[in-house]
Amino acid sequence: MVFMIPVVLKNLFGRCATRPYPQSPRQLFAGSRGQLINDAGKCILCGTCARSCPSQCLTVSRKEGLWQYEPFACVFCGVCVEACPAGSLSQLGQWRPAVRERERVVLKVEVKSEKSGVRSEA
């Protein structure tokens, strides 16, 4: 019992290891695998990402020009980012915030064109 006393007393007068989370979030380390984003301007709709994805959360439709992503099925492994030949996929240095409703990211991609738009559907 006596062996633990210095440890707890040091804790009492030292800094806490915890922080009030939603009010003061921690900065992620550089290189953390956070939120997945697709730069529609670079995307060539080749579908390599969809084929490499272990959780099959990506669907690419060349005909309709759509890149679709289900963030709730994603396991943030980053395999698609490495597989992407066009370099359009990347992972942000922050996690997806908690949300109340399920989202699906549908990205309209026009290959060989500058125009693009993002739209989210519940």
Added chain:
Amino acid sequence: MTIEADRIDSVELCRAVAAFKAKGCRFVTITCVGADQRGAELLYHFDRELALSHLRLTVAGDEVPSICGIYSAAFLVENEIQDQFGLRFNGLVPDYRRTLFLAGEDSLPPFRRKSGPDQEE
């Protein structure tokens, strides 16, 4: 590339396993490689001083003798194979009767391959 294993049948199984125990081997696990209506193939793995030895058992039908009487630790893996492949281990104690992971004996073993037209799905 295949792993080296002695091929045996169900009659020789218990004697072969007992021989491993007599040599002071640690029972590692059983792998059911595949099972269908005609039969099943099981691999028994044993370890001695970091060296693995294997027994390859081929059974006809779905009845396999249990090795629980030799290595009691085998009960968990034999129950798992019962659940997954629909085999039956004779002399298994405790026998969960396919309730280890599944709902009971009438559930379909998910790993069992279909073969033959009368196999229900």
Added chain:
Amino acid sequence: MAGTILPFGPQHPVLPEPLHLNLQIEDEIVVSATPAFGYVHRGLEKLADIRDFRQMIQVVERVCGICSMIHALTYCQGLEELMGIEPTPRARFLRVIWSELHRLHSHLLWLGLFADAMGFESLFMQLWKVRERIMDINEATAGNRVILSVNVIGGVRRDLDSGQTAWILSELAEVEKGFSAMSRTILHDYTVQKRTRGKGALSRSQAMELGCVGPMLRASGVSQDMRLLGYAAYGELEFAPVVEQDGDCYARCRVRFAELGQSIGLIRQAIAKLPAGDTSVPVKGRPPAGEVVARAEQPRGECLYYIKANGGKFLDRLRIRTPTFANIPALTVMLPGIELADVPVVLLSIDPCISCTER
């Protein structure tokens, strides 16, 4: 009270994961214990039918969060053997570094849970506070705290630069200081000894007969450690398995505590010897064919992968024998005859990972 049946779990505060035990007790002494499973079964082995052999790397990582890196490592080593690929020297050393970081955080997690099982809450918090530094290293070097996802067939996906290795070494010094401050409490505290000494003892022959693995086996006097197989770069590093003789909960605690220091030593050696070069070799050619058994030492003990491939994208059979699966039969021997208050302590002493067991 004669013949009470205590339904212990699947939802019970001292259980980290859902396991159900039907405990028959008399006067708070356990008479018999029957385990029941199936609460977190996900059918990951079956997923090999619909996920190709590369995607399965990410799937096997999810067999168990706490030893995710070593699951993927075992799987990749199996496939590399099948495909005749030799990972680069740098990749082999990096794999050791991440494996040992995993062992460190898993053992610290276990020591915390173990302390919690005997009602030592502040020790639990303290050990998890130390563990946070390891999680930070994981996140900074691999991109995530628990599921590192660094392994690929032929090597690793990430590299460490000299700044990072220096930072890891300085963090590890802090971690070592952190758990050393607790060493006397864990190893010599009166109340801890009262709760762990002589509880759930397994003799050497019992442990062998029950097929125990890892720290369970080593605590019972068997010097067996899969790292001695020399996979990854373990063959080029110096270490000896930690062995204790008593085989009780206290001995298991001692083994795991000593392995914290051992892991730090291995990481230091690996960083000192880290060779230059690429982190992975390009994998070309046909998908694997044939069958192979791969083994590695996880924090909880020996993990065995049986892989059968037919030259196609999908594997014929993937079988994962996790360490907890091998240690569960020992529970049915250790639990009868102990006090109810010791059930959590003995249960935790095998470091149960039920997700692993059920896959």
Added chain:
Amino acid sequence: MQTTALALAVLGAALLLGGLLSGLDRRLTARLQSRQGPPFTQPFFDVIKLLAKERMVTNPWQAFSPLATLSAAACALLLFAWQGDLLVILFVHMAGGVFLVLGAMASPSPYSQIAGQRELWQMLCCETLLFVMAGALYLTTGSFRVSGAAALGEPLLYRLPLLFAAFLLALTVKMRKSPFDLAGCHHAHQELVRGVFTEYVGPHLGLLEIAHWLEVVLYLAICSLFWATGPWGMILLPLTAFLAVIVLDNVSARLTWRWMLGWGWGAAFVLSAVNLFWLKG
């Protein structure tokens, strides 16, 4: 009329003090564990929330027992405030404990039943000790009355130091702290889940929580008798004891009831006996 108002005031003060002590306990425990911990007023919010929840009982004893436990704790406190007989105070308080056990035993849950048995063992240890303490009070002051301690002229602690040490063990049991959080602990992280409280929900659990505050205040009040020469002693000694128990909780694992009966009670018994012989000799 005036007595009723005074009684209500005493109970109100005890409630406030009990809740704040619980808040202090949680905050301090958190800091000892390097956590931030909840605000001091958190226990009040918790209890208000519990009281506002739906009433659910599996049998009438579960509704009645918390009320009986709470009333007994309140009565014992009032008797103390009126400088009553320590023996009577202990008996009334013990009746509350009996109802706590009854409530736990009334449920078919093995967790709560086993905890009920452990609670009985704890009562056997603690209450015996407290009766020995009452006897020692009589031997020192010639009266069982609480007021006797103040009339002594010097701190009772000088005469009964070993008995005070034994009393600290009883305080640990009563505050449900390690190493004696056997029949129910604060964070429900025990082999018996939350022991005697396991089968309670909502308002009934809230009442038991309040009863627990009052019991802790009562025990600290009894503790204050050991230094009843002035207000400072009466505040500082119980506060020190309270803090010591919290530190003890954080530096030890939970032991078993068999250990408590053997070593814990054995030590307390020897300490008390030595103290009594010394007092007489």
